[in-house]
Amino acid sequence: MSVYLNGRFLPLAEATIPVLDRGFVFGDGVYELVPVYSRKPFRLDEHLRRLQGSLDGIRLANPHDMAGWRERILQLIALQDFPDQSLYIQVTRGVAPRDHAFPKGVAPTVFMFAQPLVTATPAQKAAGVCAVTAVDNRWLRCNIKAISLLPNILLRQQAIDAECAETVMLRDGFLTEGAASNIFVVKHGVLMAPPPSNLMLTGITYDVVLELAAAHGIPHQVRAISEAEVRDADELWMTSSTKEIMAIVKLDGVPVGAGVPGPLAQRMEALYQTFKLQVMRA
Numbered sequence: 001m002s003v004y005l006n007g008r009f010l011p012l013a014e015a016t017i018p019v020l021d022r023g024f025v026f027g028d029g030v031y032e033l034v035p036v037y038s039r040k041p042f043r044l045d046e047h048l049r050r051l052q053g054s055l056d057g058i059r060l061a062n063p064h065d066m067a068g069w070r071e072r073i074l075q076l077i078a079l080q081d082f083p084d085q086s087l088y089i090q091v092t093r094g095v096a097p098r099d100h101a102f103p104k105g106v107a108p109t110v111f112m113f114a115q116p117l118v119t120a121t122p123a124q125k126a127a128g129v130c131a132v133t134a135v136d137n138r139w140l141r142c143n144i145k146a147i148s149l150l151p152n153i154l155l156r157q158q159a160i161d162a163e164c165a166e167t168v169m170l171r172d173g174f175l176t177e178g179a180a181s182n183i184f185v186v187k188h189g190v191l192m193a194p195p196p197s198n199l200m201l202t203g204i205t206y207d208v209v210l211e212l213a214a215a216h217g218i219p220h221q222v223r224a225i226s227e228a229e230v231r232d233a234d235e236l237w238m239t240s241s242t243k244e245i246m247a248i249v250k251l252d253g254v255p256v257g258a259g260v261p262g263p264l265a266q267r268m269e270a271l272y273q274t275f276k277l278q279v280m281r282a
Helices: 022-026 045-058 064-080 122-127 150-161 204-215 229-230 263-280
Strands: 001-004 008-011 029-037 083-091 109-116 129-135 167-171 175-177 181-188 192-193 220-222 235-240 245-250
Touching: 001 064, 001 263, 008 064, 022 083, 029 045, 029 263, 045 064, 045 083, 045 263, 064 083, 064 109, 083 129, 109 192, 122 245, 129 235, 150 167, 167 229, 167 235, 167 245, 175 229, 175 245, 181 204, 192 204, 204 220, 204 263, 235 263
Parallel strands: 129 167, 129 245, 192 220
Antiparallel strands: 001 008, 001 109, 029 083, 083 109, 167 175, 175 181, 181 192, 181 235, 235 245
16 A cells, blocks of 8 residues: 655555654644545545645644645555545644644644545445434534544444444534534434534535535525434434445434434435435546
8 A cells, every 4th residue: 555655655564754743742733534436536625625724723834735735645546456545634743842832843744545435335324323422522623623533532432332333422412423423313304414613523425415405405404403303303314424324223222213214314325326426436
């Protein structure tokens, strides 16, 4: 597997960074994840704009312009043996003596690698998954895609310990997101999503789902969703570039709706797969 590190394409086994890199010492950096279909990065400009927002959020200058990122990303994609990829981008504040203050005159560390994009199987989607709930105890800048993901890891592990797929997070009585996904609620045929804010990271799949709902006349609302609405939902979904549209059929051991993927989840899944064929792989 070839990776990119600070201007060089090289084998993964040869890619190394100094131990005083601030990403390693402090988690001082941001990342982005770009799905690649048939060697075509999906909505690359949107991903790079989100990366820019994360860099702005931690006051780190972007090491490349859009054209520079695009050139390097397309080169990395071409070097892989697999056409569908999950391409990871990470930028840290660079290597410096350990001190909380920003170092001066230090070049950022830029690292990228790609691995095969593995999505859920039709059988998994037909069965749905279970999830648990937890208090969202992360910091207040969740819209920054920061590499310091320990809170998400601990929250996601609660689901794994319960043999479930995801942890649905609630803050002050309202839905935020999943530990590694966005969460949608369906009630009486209306699709609902929490609004973008500093308390959540809206995914590209989140955007696609809302676009498909608008394009196909599916009633939908973007608004604050209470815990009571989550627990009383007819349908509950988790969405991400790897899970795509995945129905949550049991929450905290209680069936969601009929306890099987609902009709709107099935319709959105069909619309999403058509969109993949016609747009993502076009």
